Amino acid sequence: MKLLIIDAHCHAGKGDGFTGPWDTRASLQKFLSWSYKAGVQKINLFAAFHSDYAVANAEVASIVNSTPGKFFGFAFINAVNDRGRVFDLVKTAVTKYNFCGIKVHRHDARISREICEAARYFMLPVLYDVMGEVPMIELLATEYPDVNFIIPHLSSFSDDWRAQIAFIPMLERHPNIYTDTSGVRRFDLLEMAYKRAGASKIIFGTDGPWLHPKVELSKVFALTNNTADLKKILADNFLKLTAKARSHQYKNSFRKVPVFDKTDTALSNEYRDPWLAA
């Protein structure tokens, strides 16, 4: 039986920085043939780091919509730079680009209520790289129980053991918290996540175009040979999380459009514990 394999985490397009590949250019040239050879049939794309995600998302959209049926797309949003225009950016992404999720990275700024409210409105999952800041996930999970969050790399691309070990109980405890396998190196922790939280909470992703899909996929096959679990990890969980978004279900129920303006304080500034000295 041939399994459907979706890579749920891949960057594409040009950045406008010049620090490293992550903000300069995410070229799919080699990556698409790597993916093909590895047996990956579909890929979810979002931008590299960029100072203007309106521009970067439009470029990703042109790639996503160039080959119907091959790609999915997520809108990259910066909680601080895009303050006051998040709803509009997400609306364009959903209605014009047919994107089905939001990507947020703490390297840009901490996630904001404005982003979570837009995700709730359009029924999109949010892929949020917390860069090891695990406690924040408790707030996301409980304040937005109807929004699904994918916390990539077991919460840390840099293999921060402390963060990853603290993240697993979060994954286990909160029904709306998921993770992806991209870039995870500590296999014992991936196995712990699988055993404790189960296959329904884990999504296959590569963090391409820089990591090889065959290497990333082999971790999933090392994790289990249970076909039902493999189906969930390799495709079904991602399809389930994006189903409402892909069928534009937000149109079916009337909800108030969330209103935020440029002056609303981003969480980046609020995230200070008043009981601890700075």
Ligand SMILES: [Zn+2]
């Ligand atoms: Zn990434």
